[in-house]
Amino acid sequence: MSTWTDWLACVPAPGAPCEAAQTAAWLAAFPQLERAKTTPQDPVYHAEGDVWTHTQMVVNELVRHADYAALTAEERATVFTAAVLHDVAKCDTTRIDEQGRIRQPGHSRRGALDARIALWDMGAPVLQREAICRLIGVHQEPFFAIHGSRSGHDAEYLVRRLSWLADLHLLALLAEADMRGRICADAASVLDDIELFRELAKDEGCYRTPRAFADRHTALAYFRGAQVHPDYGLHHEPGAxxxxxxxxxxxxxxxxxxxxxxxxxxxxxxxxxxxxxxxxxxxxxxxxxxxxxxxxxxxxxxxxxxxxxxxxxxxxxxxxxxxxxxxxxxxxxxxxxxxxxxxxxxxxxxxxxxxxxxxxxxxxxxxxxxxxxxxxxxxxxxxxxxxxxxxx
CATH class of the missing domain: 3.40.50.300 (P-loop containing nucleotide triphosphate hydrolases)
Incomplete structure (x- = not known):
């Protein structure tokens, strides 16, 4: 079994293309990725083919990005690992709907869980491990966040909440690589939405740090659905x-x-x-x-x-x-x-x-x-x- 130290040796330098020896090391570290080679994807969004092909394309797009070169070694390890594992759960969530379309519902959340177990067994540092798992769990959010959510939350809420879960610079970088590392008709439109996501996060002051709140109780109430403004403290009558x-x-x-x-x-x-x-x-x-x-x-x-x-x-x-x-x-x-x-x-x-x-x-x-x-x-x-x- 690979250790976290072994895995760090797999983190590519900026601009380095993914070659056979490197991808073989990914498979050795995470054997569950072997199934990605035979896991199909919806050709409307993934005309490139199977999950393994897409994963390699995503990592190539990531490491050639100028922002990847500017990251610290720890940040590169975090976002690279998330890229390798971002679709790891598609193998277990693939379904064919009534129209014959390939679906993989819940693969992001399930992928975070699968990655957690694998990285726990590797001995990854706990906070870095969770940074990776959270990126996986929300890796699709920048595709849609600027338009709000089906649950009724607006873009500001989504960006503020996501900033408490992940470094939005790394999240946007992963989302951009995910979109560039595929063949689909709406890629340009989604890339524009990712850029708008970046700009909104910067406007909110939470692109690299969590969105500031008046206090922790106000933040908790906000994330639980209270109609409060982040900058104005909510009165709290203390209990136990x-x-x-x-x-x-x-x-x-x-x-x-x-x-x-x-x-x-x-x-x-x-x-x-x-x-x-x-x-x-x-x-x-x-x-x-x-x-x-x-x-x-x-x-x-x-x-x-x-x-x-x-x-x-x-x-x-x-x-x-x-x-x-x-x-x-x-x-x-x-x-x-x-x-x-x-x-x-x-x-x-x-x-x-x-x-x-x-x-x-x-x-x-x-x-x-x-x-x-x-x-x-x-x-x-x-x-x-x-x-x-x-x-x-």
Whole structure:
């Protein structure tokens, strides 16, 4: 298996064309890309053919771009890796619709998840890994953002939100390479829209940095749909301070809570299972109700507490966050992770009904929290390293 250090040796110099030896190294590092060679694409948008052909064209366009040459080594590694993996999930999302058209719905979001697992196993630095995954997850957004979204959000909202997820300079560079690295009739029009996306981001002051807000609470309310202006602070009547834990089982959440939040009440699904005499996977509805009732009690009393659960997916976190924020809580999400071997060894030693095979199956739901989800986001790793993601 390739390591992150091995992969960095694959990052091409500016202007260097992709040759057979280089692309062979990509396949060795990410074997799932072999399937891209036989994954078709809609000829209306990809007359060049299969996903692998498109991927190579995209990387060639990226590395010959003048902006790629001006990037730092870390930025080049980030955007290059995102380019190689930006369509990695098309293999698993290809569908033929009723009109006989090839579709790959959700390939960006699924691609971010697939890339996360691969880069985690490689040992990529966590914040750089997530920068790559976020680029993959939103790589098509600059194609359409200037026209607003189907959900009703205008271009300003989309640009502001995206700036909290990615460096928009890198995102626009990836989107431009993605469009130039294909054969389609509307390429010129989409390239114009990408350029307008760049200009709007610059006008908003968020082309290379997150859009500034009056404070973090105003930003959180804005991203959750409140009609507020970024520059004017929203009044916040403080409630409880909640630490929302997030991470795979055996990532070290209990240990972290004992070391960093000692003395605070803890709401835990594991504790709820124990109280109810249930094993993992049994009557999860009753377990959830037990934990939520405990959380509501602390929220009503404005008592600081820890919500200790896996909270792996966006949907799982949203339920807990919605509840906490409805009571006016200030929420910090703390994400813990450890290497695969560490997780499996720890889990095998624990007194738990969760098998290692079940733990690994949970990887396919591993959507790492975003800085737009809570008032603060912190990352902790198995070796004790800590990174606080500050975007306000």
């Amino acid at each position: 301070r909640v630490t929302l834990m997030c991470g795979l089982p055996a990532a070290g959440k209990n240990t972290w809570v004992a070391e960093h939040r000692a003395g605070l009440p803890v709401v835990s699904f594991d504790d709820a299972r124990t109280a109810l005499g249930l094993r993992h996977g049994q009557n999860e509805g009753a377990v959830a109700h037990h934990a939520i009732d405990a959380a509501k009690a602390w929220l009503r009393g404005r008592r600081d507490f820890v919500w200790n659960a896996t909270h792996l997916s966006d949907a799982m976190r949203r339920k807990s966050l919605d509840l906490c924020l409805a009571y006016g809580a200030t929420v910090e999400v703390v994400h813990l992770e450890a290497p695969r071997a560490t997780l499996l060894a720890r889990n095998a030693r624990r007194d738990t009904s969760l098998r290692n095979a079940d733990l690994l199956a949970m990887l396919h739901k591993w959507e790492v929290p975003l800085p737009t989800e809570a008032h603060a986001l912190s990352w902790w790793q198995a070796d004790g390293r800590h990174a606080r993601e500050c975007v306000a």
